[in-house]
Amino acid sequence: GQNIDQPTEMTATEGAIVQINCTYQTSGFNGLFWYQQHAGEAPTFLSYNVLDGLEEKGRFSSFLSRSKGYSYLLLKELQMKDSASYLCAVLNDYKLSFGAGTTVTVRA
């Protein structure tokens, strides 16, 4: 079975940093993905980790530790438009298994 856990909600101030943790226990692993989803819109690809370590893409970074079954998404210099749901997903062959999502609210 697949078990992917992430916090339900997080709140942060504009300009601050927020870290969204994701832990997983899955029957297979081909990579870990982070998606951003605004209400009523498509989940948008943010980052992808296959190997352990940190991947940096502008204001967003993602970290993976396969031995610990752990990942995090780091959002720096938060902007109001970053208020959204962030989805952690594990790829097993071609199937994505998702966590329930973390709703991030950015306050002025």
Place this chain on the structure above:
Amino acid sequence: EAGVTQFPSHSVIEKGQTVTLRCDPISGHDNLYWYRRVMGKEIKFLLHFVKESKQDESGMPNNRFLAERTGGTYSTLKVQPAELEDSGVYFCASSRGGNIQYFGAGTRLSVL
């Protein structure tokens, strides 16, 4: 480049009726996926096409659901007859290889 498009964006039907959802993948993407999110739950895999062939339909809930991808381009997902528990958001995604999947905005299905 156009993204994954889904039609309709919303559908409201009565229990027992039939609904057909459509997905147009990104041009050139051989892999097409259907996922579903029911109220309060996480997004779950339904099935996977490679071109016109079903590679895996292990996530399909029951035989009331039928997916097709004739010609290996767009795909349809038919629910017949619809039941109350089928309500949710149906997402389509596509990929060129087996890695990054690009999602559409989904079809919100309400069965009354």
